[in-house]
Amino acid sequence: MEIVSTKVNFYGDGAKYFGILIVNLLLTIVTLGLYYAWARAKNLQYLYGETEFAGSRFTFHGTGREMFKGFVKAIAIVLMLILVSQAGQFSGSKVIALLGGLIYTIGILLLIPIAIHGGLRYRMSRTSWRGIHFGYRGDLKELFDICIKGILLTIFTLGIYSSWFHCNLRRYLESNIRLGNCKFSFEGKGGDLFWINFKGLFLSIFTLGIYLFWYIRNLNHYSINNSRIEQDGNICSFKSSLAPGDVFVTGFIIYFLVVFTLGLGTPWAILRQMRMVLDNVELEGAFNPDAVIQTEENYSDATGDDLLSMLDIGLDF
Amino acid sequence: MTFDGKYFDGKSSAGYAAKIQLNSFGIQISYTDGQSGNSIEWTPDKIHANDFSSNQKIYLKYGEYPFQYLEVNDPRFVSELKESFPNAKFHKGAYNFLFSTGVMGLVALAMAFIGLLALTYFYILPAVGEHVAATVPIEWEKKLGDASFDKMVEGEKIDEANSKRMNEFFQQLHYKSDYKIEVVVVKDKIVNAFALPGGKIIVYEGILRTMNDSKKLAALLSHEFSHVQLRHSTKNLFRSLSSYMLLSVIFGDASGLTAVVIQNANQLKQLGYSRSLEEEADKNGLKLMKERHLDPAGMEGLFRALKKEEGNAGDVPEFLSTHPLTIDRINYVRKDVAKHNYTSIEDAGLDSLWTGIKSNLDE
Known part of the structure; x- marks a missing residue:
């Protein structure tokens, strides 16, 4: 069969993005943070709209209103947990304080799969390409099982299992993503990720950080080269041609863009980093x-999407 | 005029080559989907707004889920669309206005943004901080002061006998206050004194050794008491807190904020007062001394003694390093004294307390 290549291109324009981020920031400050949901929506609308696959742009359909509603619900959930732990602190009883803290910690841990599930459903449903919407069809209970097993084993193995956990999670999530009638999947293995992390950690130390550029390249290749999309029985693979030199040059430029402009160069730096990957x-x-x-x-x-943002969890698809 | 574009029907990803015409009702789209020719019409009110459409390529999104799309790569289409439907919402995205202003608009916006930040940082936040500080209950200030007090005297020796004398000395000044003032003498050669929020005043032995009469001590206590009474520490704390808050909003760092709150609560010492607050404390102290008929020369004498210390030691005494230039302070005190003529009365009670303190120091 003939191998056809279909490329991803990113066209983000620094000056334009700068304007968007400035307006977002201004309105967020002026409205004492209420605009944040709209700012997030605009940010995603812009970035998706500048990403092209096979000659057509992506569209993000999420709106500030939807994200604000989600934000209010997410805040209520997190606030309730904080209140429980605070009430425990002020009760004067050590047992109740401990109990409150326990409920808080377990609550936040349980929130992670809920946030991933809801966040991915929303994010995928709101994303389209050529008018065809993405979707996430995962089951919350199965995700819970993966997360609980993963977190417990990670704790018991003092972190060693985290590579397998990450990989299992990724496989489950990605295999449930659809683009219309096309199905995604992930073929990465936990052992490979562990080896990449192991080498990355030790060689980076021994080479005083120089190996970091290879480490980032390896993580990028692991994540992208193991992703598949299946169309009518045909399986196609994603492929990343990122080289350590790209990482070095981009890292260098980003560093100077941010440091020497007192942060004003951040929009250019963000786009630069996205361009490097995409x-x-x-x-x-x-x-x-x-x-x-x-x-x-x-x-x-x-x-879910707002919870993810609140818990500072990134979904790097 | 007819434009070429691509039409996506929301059912499949196949883009159909389309001929597009604008008429008075809306947009007429004619395309062939393989077998048959079709023609549909879009009404402008169902076209979604797009904030980030460029002038080269235009994407229009239409109707209900699943949406239909039109992609046209022709700058003339954009302008004709605007002309035909000037009031339609789809080209009225809020951010579009911004980009229509070009580079100058962006630069102006950036300047306005920086200006707003500067205004907030230098004027609005200090004012807000001051306002909040004025409403903070005294018990809260006392708690904060006690926390920093414990931290500051950690590992230091307190001179109980002299602390007692100092408190008597302060009581003899008969200053009215909502705060319960407590003076503590710390055995350390540091030339400094601190007023903590809530009423504690720490005086190091070093600064007492530079003095040779009760007037100077009265001046020092009047100065420190003014810091407490005018809530300088609390104002300062809220000012820097609100500045950090702004910075953390900008850099999105909430955990840093918590660290700052904790750090500030424990180390008020490092904050230091601004020179204007010091001047305010000097002047208020001087006013109090005059009301009490104490010799205002004590204030000038205190500054001179500290200045001499500055010359002797080579290092600037800590008390001076965070304060206005000593020569300036001497000048404005002198001016103030010259302006209002009044008589001071010697106070034998204060003198005898001072003698006690002094002799205890020398032991």
């Missing part, structure tokens, strides 16, 4: 960009 991605195989059929449902609850 411009190096392509899809290999007989993928037909004209034959994707709409299948996914509309889903507009942004609570």
Whole structure:
């Protein structure tokens, strides 16, 4: 079969993005933070709109109103947990204080899978390409099992299991992502990730950080090269051509962009980093960009997405 | 005029080559989906707003989920669209205005932004901080002061006998206050004194050794008492807190803020007062001394003694390093004294307490 390549390109414009971020920041400050949801929506709308696959741009459909509603719900949930732990602190009883702290910690841990599940459903449903929407079809209970098993084993193995946990999570999430009638999957193995992390940690120390550029490249390749998309029985692989030199040059530029402009260069730095990753991605195989059929449902609850942002968890798809 | 574009029907990713025409009702789209020719019409009110459309390529999104799309790569289409439907919402995105202003608009916006930040940082936040500080209950200040007191005297020896005398000395000044003032003498050769929020005043032995009469001590205590009474520490704390808050909003760092709160609560010492607050304490102290008919020369004498110390030791005494230039302080005290003529009365009670303190120091 003929191998057709379908590239990803990123076109973000620094000056334009600077304007967007400044307006976002200004309105967020002036409204004492209330605008944050709208700012997030605009930010994603812009970045998705500047990302192109096979000649067509992505669209982010999420709105500030949806994200604000989600934000209010997410705040209520987190606030309730904080209140429980605070009430425990002020009760004067050590047992109750301990109990409050325990409820808080377990609550936050349980929130992680809920946030990932809801966040991914929302984010995928609100993303489209050529009018075809993405979707996440994962099951919350199965995700819970993976997370609980992963967290416990990570604790018992003093962190060693975390590579396998990360990999299992990624495999489960990605295998449940659809673009219309196309299905994604992830073929990475926990052992490979462990080895990359192990080498990354030790060689970076021994080479005084120089190996870091290879480490970042390896993580990038692990994440992208193991991703697949299946269209009508045809399996195509994503491929990243990121080289350690790219990481070095981009890192260098980003560092100076941020430091020497007292932070004003941040928008350019963000775009630069996105371009480094995205411009190096392509899809290999007989993928037909004209034959994707709409299948996914509309889903507009942004609570999970806001929880993710609050817990500072990034979904790097 | 007819434009070429691509039409996506929301059912499949196949983009159909389309001929597009603008008429009075909306947009007429004619395309062939493989088998048959189709023609549909879009009404402007169902076209979604797009904040970030460029002038080269335009993407229009239409209708309900699943949405339809139109992609046109023709700058003339953009301008004709605007002309035909000037009031339609789809090209009225809030951010579009910004980009239509070009580079100058962005620069102006950036300047306005920096200006606003500077205004907030230098004027609005200090004012807010001061306002909040004025409403903080005294018990809260006392708690804060006690916490920093414990930290500051950690590992230091307290001179109990002299502390007792100092408190008697302060009581003899008969200054009215909502605060319960407690003076503590610390055995250390540091030439400094601190007023903590809530009423504690720490005086190091070093600064007492530079004095040779009761007037100077009265001046020092009047100065420190003014810091407490005018809530300088609390104002300072809230000022720097609100500045950190702004910075943490900008840099999105909430955990840093917590660290700052903790650090500030424990180390008020490091904050130091601004020179204007010091001057305020000097002048208020002087006013109090005059009301009590104490010799205002004590204030000048205190500054001179400290200045001499400065010359002797080579290092600037700590008390001076955070304060206005000593020569300035001497000048404004002198001016103030000259302006208001009044008589001072010798106070034998204060003198005898001072003698006690002094002799205890020399032991």
